[in-house]
Amino acid sequence: MLRPYSPRLLLLLPTVTYRTVAFVEAARRLGVDVTVASERPSTFERANPTGLVTLDFADPAHAAVQARTFAYAHPVHGIVAVDDDTAVVAAAIAQELGLRGNPSAAAAAARDKHQQRQLLAAAGVAVPRFELRAIAADPDGLAHGASYPCVLKPLRLSASRGVVRADDPPGFVAAFRRIKAILEQPDLAECGDWARHVLVEEFVPGREVAVEGLVTRGSLRVLAMFDKPDPLDGPFFEETIYVTPSRLARTAQQDIAACAQAAVRALGLREGPIHAEIRHNDRAAWLIELAARPIGGRCSGALRFGNGGSGLGAGVSLEELIIRHALGMELPTVEREHQASGVMMIPVPGAGVLREVRGVDAAQAVPLVEEVVITMHHGQMFVPWPEGSRYPGFIFARGDTSEAVEAALRAAHARLEFLTEPAD
C-alpha cells in the first residue's frame, strides 16, 4: 500500500538546545516526516540517513550545500531553526532550496547586535545610542569617553551572557575587562571578528516586555506579549519571570507591537518566528533586541493556543504553529488561550556544584503552579551571570490573572532550595 504523502521538515537542532523534545514531538503530532540536523553526528546517522543529517552550523553557506545534497535524495518542504545561529543557517538553506524563510542577510543582522542596531537606527526605529568598541582597546580611555549609565554587551551571546551595566568609569573598566575575559575563552575567541568587539550603548530605563511573534511575508503577527515584572536595571541582566498577558496599557502594547513590526521591516525578515525584547517608557518603545527565532529555553511551555474543546485548534503549542508555518500548512489558530500564563527561569543561586535540590514537591504544590522542571543535573556547575547562561530550571504557572500567576511563581521559587558545594 502506498504511504500517504507527508511533507518533510528539516529541523535544525544544536546539540545543546533545550528545544529538542518540544519540536520533535510537535512534528510527530502533525504527522510530518522529520529530518533532524545537528552540528555533531548522531550515532544513528548511518542507520537512518533520511532522518538524521550533520550540517556545518558554523558555516551557513557550506551547510546550504550539504542540505542541497541531502535534499536531492530526500526532498525537503520546510525548515525550522531553534536558536540564533541555526536561524542564519536556516536562512541560507531556505534560499538554496527555495523554501519559506528569511533572507540570509536579514537573519545574520538579527543575530549580530551591532548590525541590528545600525539597520534599526537607519530605519528610524527607537534604539539606544550605541558604539562599537574593540576588546583590544584601552578600557580606561574608552571609559572617559562614555556616557553613563551605559550597558556593555557582546555582539552575539544569548541569554544576556556578558551583558553588564556601568554607572561610572571604574564600573565601565571592570565591566569591559569581565566581558573581555568571557570573549577570550577558547571556545569563543575562535568564533570570528564579532568576538573581538563589544557594543557600548545607552541604558534605557523602563518596563521591559518580550514579544513572541510570527512573520508572514514581512508582516508580524504578535502571538504573545510577556511582562517581565522583575526590574532589569543591572548590573547584570539574568531574566526571571515572564507573564502574559501584559498588564501594560493598551496604548503601550500597541506602541510595542508597532516597534516590533518596524524592526522586522528594517531588518528585512520575511518569514518565521521572532522573539523581541522591548523597553517602554514615557519617551518611546525601544527595541533592545530582536531575534529571528522563537522564545528560548523551556519557556515556550508557557504558551498555548486555542481554548479547550477538541479539534484542530485546541491546545496548540508554539512549536506546532512554527512547523505548520514553515511547511505552509493551515494555522488552526493563533489566539493565545484565555488564561494568564507565566514562566520563571529559576535564578542561579550562586557559584558552585549542584549537589541536591530540595522543595520541588512543595513548589509543585503551590496553587496555579503546573510544573517545576529542574534542568541542571547533579554535579553540574552553577555559573552566575554575567559569565553564565544556564538556568537551574523552570517553573510554570497558569491562572485567571497575570498577578495571580506571578505570585504563584514567586511562592514556588521561595520553596526551592539548591544545595551546592564549592567547585574544585
Add this chain to the structure above:
Amino acid sequence: MSAEVRITAEPIDNGRCKFLVSEPVHAGGVRRFASPDEARGSPLAEAIFAISGADVSEVIVSGNLVTVVKRSPAPWPGVGKAVGQAIRAALAAGQPAVASKPAATGSATADDALYERVADLFESQVNPMVARHGGRVELIDVQDAVVMVRMAGGCQGCGMADVTLRQGIEAMLQQHVPDVKGIVDITDHTAGSNPYFAAAKK
C-alpha cells in the same frame, strides 16, 4: 501512608506525562493498559482511565513511574492532580495498585516473540551505537506490540535523547521489526547525572 507519598509530574507534551512517585507503585515489571477493559482488575489504571474529561488512552506503570497518555486537550495541571489523587488512593488502599501480568495469551505470545526480536536488535545494533556516547538502552518490556525502554548512562538526561529515541531507535524498529507499533521511553531523565549533551543555551 498516602499523605507522605510525593509525586512529581513531568509532562512530555500535551498528550503524555510521566508521574514519578516516591514509593514503588508496581514492583512486578512493566504493565501497560491501552483501554479501560485492559485496566479491569488494576485499581490504579481503572481510576486513571475514569478521570473525567481526560480521555485517557494509555497507562504504563513501572516501579516508581506512571506514564499517562491522553487524547483530550485538557491541560495537565487539572488532569495531573486527578492522576495524583488516583495514585495516592491506590497506594493507601493496601491492595496491589496494579495486578500482575496475566498468564500468556495469544497477544502475550506474540509480544514474547517480538521481545526476542527487539532484544536481538538492541544487543546487536542499538546498544553498540549508543555506547559510542556512553549510553545504554534497556529493553524493559513489549506489551501489545509497544516497546518500553529505559535509557541510561550518557542517554539519561541527554538533550538529544528524544532524537535518539525517535530518529534512531524507533526508525530502526520500523525497519527491522515492523510489527512493533510504538515505543515508550520510561526513563527518569531528571535523574541523569552524566548526559552526553547537556542543554546550555537559553
